Amino acid sequence: xxxxxxxxxxxxxxxxxxxxxxxxxxxxxxxxxxxxxxxxxxxxxxxxxxxxxxxxxxxxxxxxxxxxxxxxxxxxxxxxxxxxxxxxxxxxxxxxxxxxxxxxxxxxxxxxxxxxxxxxxxxxxxxxxxxxxxxxxxxxxxxxxxxxxxxxxxxxxxxxxxxxxxxxxxxxxxxxxxxxxxxxxxxxxxxxxxxxxxxxxxxxxxxxxxxxxxxxxxxxxxxxxxxxxxxxxxxxxxxxxxxxxxxxxxxxxxxxxxxxxxxxxxxxxxxxxxxxxxxxxxxxxxxxxxxxxxxxxxxxxxxxxxxxxxxxxxxxxxxxxxxxxxxxxxxxxxxxxxxxxxxxxxxxxxxxxxxxxxxxxxxxxxxxxxxxxxxxxxxxxxxxxxxxxxxxxxxx
Numbered sequence: 001x002x003x004x005x006x007x008x009x010x011x012x013x014x015x016x017x018x019x020x021x022x023x024x025x026x027x028x029x030x031x032x033x034x035x036x037x038x039x040x041x042x043x044x045x046x047x048x049x050x051x052x053x054x055x056x057x058x059x060x061x062x063x064x065x066x067x068x069x070x071x072x073x074x075x076x077x078x079x080x081x082x083x084x085x086x087x088x089x090x091x092x093x094x095x096x097x098x099x100x101x102x103x104x105x106x107x108x109x110x111x112x113x114x115x116x117x118x119x120x121x122x123x124x125x126x127x128x129x130x131x132x133x134x135x136x137x138x139x140x141x142x143x144x145x146x147x148x149x150x151x152x153x154x155x156x157x158x159x160x161x162x163x164x165x166x167x168x169x170x171x172x173x174x175x176x177x178x179x180x181x182x183x184x185x186x187x188x189x190x191x192x193x194x195x196x197x198x199x200x201x202x203x204x205x206x207x208x209x210x211x212x213x214x215x216x217x218x219x220x221x222x223x224x225x226x227x228x229x230x231x232x233x234x235x236x237x238x239x240x241x242x243x244x245x246x247x248x249x250x251x252x253x254x255x256x257x258x259x260x261x262x263x264x265x266x267x268x269x270x271x272x273x274x275x276x277x278x279x280x281x282x283x284x285x286x287x288x289x290x291x292x293x294x295x296x297x298x299x300x301x302x303x304x305x306x307x308x309x310x311x312x313x314x315x316x317x318x319x320x321x322x323x324x325x326x327x328x329x330x331x332x333x334x335x336x337x338x339x340x341x342x343x344x345x346x347x348x349x350x351x352x353x354x355x356x357x358x359x360x361x362x363x364x365x366x367x368x369x370x371x372x373x374x375x376x377x378x379x380x381x382x383x384x385x386x387x388x389x390x391x392x393x394x395x396x
Contacts, residue, residue, distance in 0.1 A: 039100035056359030060090035062114030069358035118148030145193035177297035184283035192286035206249030244268035
């Protein structure tokens with residue numbers, strides 16, 4: 001089955017055609033896809049790409065309804081569009097991609113794969129905000145988490161690289177790019193993550209604040225002239241590394257400027273790394289320990305400095321890296337120092353592989369005559385006194 005993967009970001013569009021062996025046979029990247037209604041390049045690519053047996057779309061938000069990949073029909077499409085208020089930057093672009101492919105390939109089965117789905121089975125203690133119960137119920141307030149497709153792939157790939165069953169591993173996945181988040185993964189399932197109701201929470205990012213005191217936001221609404229929409233723009237696009245330095249927030253520029261002695265760049269880097277180290281440690285508390293620490297994403301894969309400084313101070317967890325391996329890692333590499341308890345990996349981000357696999361699985365589930373049971377909604381890991389403790393269950 002050849003699967004066309006459609007990954008529509010907030011300002012970019014990535015298309016990958018994967019064959020039955022998951023090899024990329026054709027691709028298209030549109031870096032500045034500012035107008036989601038302009039699908040000219042997408043349609044042109046599809047017209048020339050060759051055989052497409054199925055289409056898999058990355059959809060950022062699945063709300064509380066979509067807990068796994070699902071075959072798209074008109075009703076599913078409309079329910080995805082109805083979640084736009086929860087992801088106003090990303091959801092309309094995902095829907096535009098669905099519409100364009102449905103028009104271009106009307107007879108090709110199409111599947112939606114959700115970035116939030118990986119986190120839907122997080123324990124209630126990790127997912128629930130301490131807000132009035134009526135608010136949580138009425139407005140669907142919870143920690144949704146994001147980058148789930150990337151974190152799910154990392155969990156599986158890390159298990160392959162260390163040669164252990166995924167069910168036995170406690171993994172902290174570090175997806176570090178312009179957007180960044182961590183996931184605490186126990187037995188292949190998310191038990192905690194750094195992002196929350198929106199992708200603003202957690203780590204310091206290229207242009208996003210990461211977590212800040214909500215009281216500070218209330219203070220800003222009272223003491224500045226910013227409207228809620230203007231404040232949201234600042235938090236999303238003018239904060240983070242960009243806000244601290246006055247630049248673009250590109251980690252390569254910040255590292256270069258910091259090395260040259262720029263005090264603002266040095267401070268920005270220090271703030272970024274402090275938050276990263278702190279949140280890695282917090283994820284291990286949710287797991288009750290650590291077996292694998294994995295870095296992925298543009299920064300996670302390419303910044304030796306960020307990886308080195310991220311693990312500084314984490315030796316008490318059994319984390320240490322080999323400087324030579326860290327400085328020049330190959331694709332999907334173990335950079336751990338010899339005789340360390342925790343394996344530290346650099347893993348190439350492959351959301352396209354995860355989407356293709358989920359697309360095939362969703363089509364298999366929906367095929368006539370299929371009687372396979374779906375996996376249970378709750379995994380074999382639960383929170384116990386603040387940590388994730390494994391409960392042994394008989395294999396079905």
